[in-house]
Amino acid sequence: MDRRESLKSLLVGSVAGGLVLNGCAPAEQPPQETDSAAQSTGYGRTPEEKERDEKLRSQQYFNHEELTTLAVLCDIILPAEADFGSATDAGVPEFIEFMAKDMPNHQLPLRGGIMWLNNQTNERFNLDFSKCSDDQQLAVIDEIAYPGKTPEHLKHGEKFFSLMRNLTLTGYYTSEIGIKDLGYVGNQPNVWDGIPQEVLDEHNLSYDPEWIARCVDQEKRNDIAEWDEEGNLLT
Amino acid sequence: MQIIESPETFDVIVVGSGAGGGMTSKILAESGLNVAVVEAGPMFDPKNDEHRTQLRWPWESPRRGASNVRAFGDFDSAYGGWEIDGEPYTRKDNTEFDWFRSRMLGGRTNHWGRISLRFGPKDFKRKDIDGLGDNWPIGYEDVAPYYDKVDKLIGVFGTKENFDNEPNGYFLPPPKPRLHELYFIQGAKKAKIPAIPSRLSILTKRINNERGVCFYCRQCSRACMAYADFSAGTCLILPTQRSGHSLKVFTNAMVREVLTNDQGRATGVSYINREDRKEYSIKGKIVVLAASACSSARILLNSKSSLFSNGLGNGSGMIGRYVHDSTGASRSAIVPAMFNRKTYNEDGVGGMHVYTPWWLDNKKLDFPRGYHLEVWGGMGMPSYGFGFNASDLNEKFGGTVGGYGSKLREDVKKYYGSVMGISGRGESVPQYDNYCEIDPEVVDEYGIPVLRFHYKWTDYERQQAKHMHETFEQIFEGMGAEPLGDKPGKDKDYGLLAPGRIIHEVGTTRMGDDASKSVVNKFQQLHEVNNVFVTDGGPFVSQADKNPTWTILALAWRTSEYIIDELKKQNI
Numbered sequence: 001m002d003r004r005e006s007l008k009s010l011l012v013g014s015v016a017g018g019l020v021l022n023g024c025a026p027a028e029q030p031p032q033e034t035d036s037a038a039q040s041t042g043y044g045r046t047p048e049e050k051e052r053d054e055k056l057r058s059q060q061y062f063n064h065e066e067l068t069t070l071a072v073l074c075d076i077i078l079p080a081e082a083d084f085g086s087a088t089d090a091g092v093p094e095f096i097e098f099m100a101k102d103m104p105n106h107q108l109p110l111r112g113g114i115m116w117l118n119n120q121t122n123e124r125f126n127l128d129f130s131k132c133s134d135d136q137q138l139a140v141i142d143e144i145a146y147p148g149k150t151p152e153h154l155k156h157g158e159k160f161f162s163l164m165r166n167l168t169l170t171g172y173y174t175s176e177i178g179i180k181d182l183g184y185v186g187n188q189p190n191v192w193d194g195i196p197q198e199v200l201d202e203h204n205l206s207y208d209p210e211w212i213a214r215c216v217d218q219e220k221r222n223d224i225a226e227w228d229e230e231g232n233l234l235t
Numbered sequence: 236m237q238i239i240e241s242p243e244t245f246d247v248i249v250v251g252s253g254a255g256g257g258m259t260s261k262i263l264a265e266s267g268l269n270v271a272v273v274e275a276g277p278m279f280d281p282k283n284d285e286h287r288t289q290l291r292w293p294w295e296s297p298r299r300g301a302s303n304v305r306a307f308g309d310f311d312s313a314y315g316g317w318e319i320d321g322e323p324y325t326r327k328d329n330t331e332f333d334w335f336r337s338r339m340l341g342g343r344t345n346h347w348g349r350i351s352l353r354f355g356p357k358d359f360k361r362k363d364i365d366g367l368g369d370n371w372p373i374g375y376e377d378v379a380p381y382y383d384k385v386d387k388l389i390g391v392f393g394t395k396e397n398f399d400n401e402p403n404g405y406f407l408p409p410p411k412p413r414l415h416e417l418y419f420i421q422g423a424k425k426a427k428i429p430a431i432p433s434r435l436s437i438l439t440k441r442i443n444n445e446r447g448v449c450f451y452c453r454q455c456s457r458a459c460m461a462y463a464d465f466s467a468g469t470c471l472i473l474p475t476q477r478s479g480h481s482l483k484v485f486t487n488a489m490v491r492e493v494l495t496n497d498q499g500r501a502t503g504v505s506y507i508n509r510e511d512r513k514e515y516s517i518k519g520k521i522v523v524l525a526a527s528a529c530s531s532a533r534i535l536l537n538s539k540s541s542l543f544s545n546g547l548g549n550g551s552g553m554i555g556r557y558v559h560d561s562t563g564a565s566r567s568a569i570v571p572a573m574f575n576r577k578t579y580n581e582d583g584v585g586g587m588h589v590y591t592p593w594w595l596d597n598k599k600l601d602f603p604r605g606y607h608l609e610v611w612g613g614m615g616m617p618s619y620g621f622g623f624n625a626s627d628l629n630e631k632f633g634g635t636v637g638g639y640g641s642k643l644r645e646d647v648k649k650y651y652g653s654v655m656g657i658s659g660r661g662e663s664v665p666q667y668d669n670y671c672e673i674d675p676e677v678v679d680e681y682g683i684p685v686l687r688f689h690y691k692w693t694d695y696e697r698q699q700a701k702h703m704h705e706t707f708e709q710i711f712e713g714m715g716a717e718p719l720g721d722k723p724g725k726d727k728d729y730g731l732l733a734p735g736r737i738i739h740e741v742g743t744t745r746m747g748d749d750a751s752k753s754v755v756n757k758f759q760q761l762h763e764v765n766n767v768f769v770t771d772g773g774p775f776v777s778q779a780d781k782n783p784t785w786t787i788l789a790l791a792w793r794t795s796e797y798i799i800d801e802l803k804k805q806n807i
Contacts (some may be wrong), residue, residue, distance in 0.1 A: 043295040044288035044457075046277070046314055049304060053297060077639045091294075098297045146637040148630075162624075162637070169622030169643060174293035174300070179617065181644065182651060183578035187290060187616050189450035192583045194411035199577055205417050214394050214432065216408035216439040221448050224441050227387070231395060231405045235440075 056101045062111070069114045069130045070096055070164075076141060077168040084181040092171035099167065106163075113160025120157065193218050238505060241517045245271040245483075247798070248504055248519035250490050250534065253342030254787045255770035256525035257467025258385075262795035263523075264480040268802075271517055272472065272484045273506055275526070276314055276338030279345060279468055281458035288312060288457040293618045300618035306335070308618060312345040312458035313337040317735070321680035325687040332558075332671075332688035333735035334529060340484065341468030342527065343738065344784070345458040348586050349465060350609070351391045351436040352781035353382045353789075355400030358662075361777050365603040367664050367695075371776040372748045372757040375402065381789035389465045389788070390442040393434035401592045407440045409433065409588060410451075413581050415612035415655040416589040418570055422714025423591060428608075428706065433590040436465035436785075445474055453615070455585025464585065465784075485517070491683050492538040492547075493522050493767060499542045501767045504534075507681040521766045521798060521807060524744075525791065528773040529558065529671055532743035533686050535754075536673045546673075548761035553754050554744055555672050557665040558690065559778055561739040562606065564700040564723075564730040566707040567656035568716035571632065576652045581613050593780050602698035604662035605780045608706070612655025622647055631717070654719070657710060659703030662780040663696050665742050669734075690734045700731035739783050741772035758797040759790060766807050770794050 045053065062070065074087035074096075087093075100106045117129045117140065125136050144150055144157035145165075172178040194215075200206055223235045246268040249260045256272060264270040279286055288310040293299045296309040306316035315337040324334050337343040356375040362368055379402070386405035393406040409432035412420065423430040437455060441448050446469075447461030455464045462469040475482050487509040494503045494516060503518040524531035532555045538547035546554055586609075593605030626646040629636050634646065674687035704722050711718050723730035734740075747753025750762035759774045761767040770791035772783045779786075801807045 042284070043291050043309065044286050044312075052304065057297070078643065079640060081641055081644070095297075095299070099301075102298050102301070103303055141639065145639050146635065148636060165637070165639065165643070166623040169625055169647065170299065170617075170619055173617045173622050173647065174619065176292070176294055179292070182617065182648065184614060184616055185578060186580045186582035186614075187292065187452060187454075188580075189290075189452065190580055190582070192410055192451040192581070195414050195417070195581070196577075196579055199414065199579070202577070203414065203417075203572060205414075205421070207411065207417070208420075211432070212411060214408060215411045216392070221440050224443065225390070225407055227405045231403055233406070233408065 056098065059101055060097075061100045061107060062097055065128070065130070066111065066114050067093055067097065069117065069128075070110070072130050072137065073161075073164050074168045074171075076137065077165050078172050085177050087168050087172050090172045090175035090177040092168050092175070095171035095175075096167050106167075109160060109163055113157075113163065116156055116160060191218050191221075237514075239513060239515045241515065244503075244518040244520070245269050246519070247271070247521045247523060248273060248517055249523045249525055250504060251275075251342060251524070251526035251530070251771065252340050252472055252484065253337075253344050253467050253525065253527065253771070254784050255772070255791045256523070257341065257344070257471035258788050258791035259523050259525055259768075259770045259795050260482055261471040261475045262792055263798065264475050264482040266795075266799045268799075269481040270483070271519065272482065273488045273490055273504060273517070274340055274342075274484060274486050275489045275509070276340065276342075276487065278484070278486050279312070279314070279339040279341055279458070280473065281312065281345070281460045281466075281469065282462075287460055289454050289460050290452060293616065298619055301620070307346065307456065310454070310457050310618075312339075312456065313343060314339040322685075323677060323679060324685050325674045325677055327687050327689040330689050330691050331733040331735075332690040333733055334686070334688070334740070335735065335738045336527065336530070340472065340486065341458075341466045344466040345468065346456045347784060348782065349435040349437055349455050350586065350590075350782045351434055351465070351785045352592075352607075353402045353404060354378070354779045354781055354786050355398075355402055357400045358777070358779035358781065361604070365597065367603055369665075369745075369747070369752075369776050372746055377757075378786070378789050378793065381792045382785065384792060385785060385788045387442075389436055389470055390438045390440075390446075391434055391436045391785070392432070392439045394432045396431055398592065404434075406434070407438065407442070410439055410584055412588045413583055413613050414573065414576075415570065415652075416587065416610060418572070418714040418716070419589060419610045419655070419657070419710065422710040422712070422716065425713030426706075426709040428591055428710060429594050430589055430591050433587045435584060435586050437584045437586075438463045439584070446470065449584055451582055451584060453582035453585050488515070489681050489683070490526065490534055491681070492534060493524075495538070495540050495542065495547065495764070497542075499764060501547075501764055507683070509681070512681070521768070523768045523770055523794075523798075524773075525770045527771050528741050528743045528775075529686055531769050531771055531773050532558075532671060533673070535744065537684055543763075548754060548763040548767060550763055551751050551754065553752065555670045555686075556667055557742040557745050558669055558671050558688070558740055559663050559665040559742045560734045561737040561778060561780070561782075562661040562663050562692075562696045562699055563658060563732040563737040564703045565656055565658040566704060566711075566718055566722070566730075567654055567720070568707075568711045568718045569628065569650070569654050570714065570716045571653070572715055573653035574632070574649050576614065578614060578652070582616075583613075587611060600702065602695050602702065603664060604695065604699065606659045606661030606699060606703055607780050608710075609658045609660060610655065611658070612652075614652035625650065655716065657707045659700070659706070660737060660780060660782070661696070661699050661703070662778055664693065665745075665777055666691075666693065671743060692728065692731060692734065697728050697731055700729040704729060739772070739778060741775035741778050741783055744769045744773035745776050746774040747776070759794040760797070768794055768798065
């Protein structure tokens with residue numbers, strides 16, 4: 001599926017029938033939560049925190065067109081690869097929608113940034129950004145994606161795109177797909193017994209034998225500690 | 236408003252359930268006394284799945300763990316922070332102080348760094364060494380037996396180094412260093428700075444059959460469902476209750492004041508129940524305040540009566556004076572040798588496996604008092620903010636800044652796990668003019684007058700922070716790391732953090748032999764009211780460059796034994 005197709009399926013399919021409807025008639029249509037993250041409230045919240053999350057989830061900030069544009073940008077920033085999905089596959093647009101409500105200081109730069117972008121493409125191609133062809137979209141993005149090289153009159157766009165890049169990367173790498181992509185393999189019960197030998201070799205480092213001799217013997221970790229009177233461990 | 240009186244009279248009422256309150260209530264309840272613990276926040280047990288944040292993934296939080304709701308992020312186990320809705324505090328004369336509070340069973344022990352350092356012999360007698368501040372009325376030899384008992388009861392890993400001011404203890408074996416910590420050891424060695432295994436209250440080895448052993452998730456700040464690290468709820472209060480002793484916990488109970496009778500003796504406490512917003516009172520024969528240094532000072536200052544017009548036990552005017560926090564400064568750096576790391580699970584324990592105790596002689600330096608170094612870094616679990624400005628480092632290390640597409644994936648992986656940092660945590664010199672007092676105009680949502688802080692660092696602390704930054708750069712150089720950001724100059728107080736940011740505030744009810752210059756005696760008993768004690772950080776005369784928890788625990792145990800003894804002698 002190409003970028004355009006996957007976005008289409010995202011917006012009419014899995015992400016949110018609710019968002020589509022809601023974008024058309026925000027006043028009458030209560031938002032429908034369909035993304036899986038929104039259903040997981042069990043992460044050790046106090047009643048006040050739970051209430052705050054629920055309140056934010058019941059609100060909708062971006063309209064359908066804005067969300068479409070955000071999704072296009074997310075997937076320009078992180079398209080799908082052979083092994084790992086795109087930013088939208090990782091649920092980044094929904095994450096940005098939540099963050100805009102959770103950190104309202106993001107609202108204006110994002111909404112205004114989308115309008116700025118539409119203004120650019122309307123001037124150049126007489127189309128909103130999300131309706132432009134890939135080439136047309138990239139023609140604008142290429143001018144604002146490289147801080148330090150942006151023409152002076154497009155600095156507002158650079159600022160917006162940098163924010164989008166930050167939110168996209170952070171949303172992606174804190175998702176299940178992104179963590180696999182990164183190779184983070186912790187957050188699970190295990191036994192730390194030092195740096196793997198091949199890594200030590202690669203870095204030309206070695207453990208000081210005297211230091212290591214005093215470290216925990218993981219074979220004996222379940223033996224209850226006992227000491228002599230001088231504080232020497234006996235077990 | 237009608238005050239609702241509890242019918243039961245307790246032998247002891249302990250206000251607060253953190254390190255001091257937890258230890259006091261355990262020792263007193265185990266001695267057969269009927270103990271009430273009054274806690275301002277709710278019940279908390281990390282074994283309870285409703286409370287658990289440990290082993291959760293970032294995507295389980297819709298804000299991916301960002302720190303806009305909880306000060307240290309969504310998964311940190313502190314219900315509170317430097318700012319709490321409805322519970323303000325104020326600052327006087329444009330001075331700075333940030334006050335961290337945690338409202339829950341166990342208080343701040345649920346999320347703390349578990350750095351468990353004994354004070355050394357010099358730390359109790361600093362005035363003898365540099366002429367500044369005051370000596371404690373007790374010495375290391377008075378506290379050492381209690382440090383020993385705390386080590387064995389709670390468990391702390393570390394190594395016997397036989398240093399003169401970093402006492403040995405009953406240590407569990409430490410974990411092996413991580414990769415960035417090996418680089419740190421190498422850098423410190425080149426800079427002729429010691430580096431030794433850290434000392435944290437985390438169970439690398441079993442100490443009893445009730446608590447589990449560390450399973451290396453690096454998440455002690457989330458509180459441990461296996462009870463493999465120290466927090467006052469999991470290791471002191473809950474086990475004491477389970478073993479059938481008389482220990483009753485009142486939760487969501489915000490203490491307003493200590494109640495006294497016409498003879499000037501404490502008779503109990505009054506509190507506001509946060510759930511129904513009604514005021515209650517509990518009767519007790521002894522009151523122990525362990526609400527945190529500043530909260531206990533606030534309660535005493537708000538406990539005014541005809542006999543104690545200045546606040547309970549405050550004839551000296553010393554309550555709130557000498558509040559002091561540790562100093563803190565940090566710098567991060569990047570280790571090019573660690574670019575494009577092979578990934579593996581290096582979570583380890585919740586905190587550093589290696590640290591540097593104070594190693595220099597202040598006589599040869601332009602500031603008094605020392606600091607220790609904490610090292611951090613590694614391939615941690617991403618949360619909100621991960622990946623921000625990911626390619627900015629390319630400006631220095633080659634490659635395109637900014638851009639889009641899969642090159643960003645390469646940028647992120649190139650730098651992942653190569654950033655580390657060092658923090659200095661040092662001893663400040665307590666000042667009479669640094670204080671908290673009752674704000675004459677402001678109350679909190681429970682109608683209780685709030686604290687107003689007045690706090691200024693001196694050049695002692697600024698010079699120390701300057702020295703910390705010089706040390707950081709020496710070590711970075713030795714380990715082949717490139718410092719990030721700028722070294723803060725004089726205009727920024729050399730990067731010295733605002734007082735209160737290190738969350739080691741102590742000294743508000745300091746101990747002493749002279750009742751005109753101190754609040755409690757050497758057993759942490761009010762000079763003026765012999766059935767009121769303070770077992771949090773308030774009685775500290777000086778803070779050392781050590782984290783205060785281990786000393787709070789040892790002193791609380793010592794005070795508890797004193798209370799038991801005095802009761803036997805019918806002195807209280």
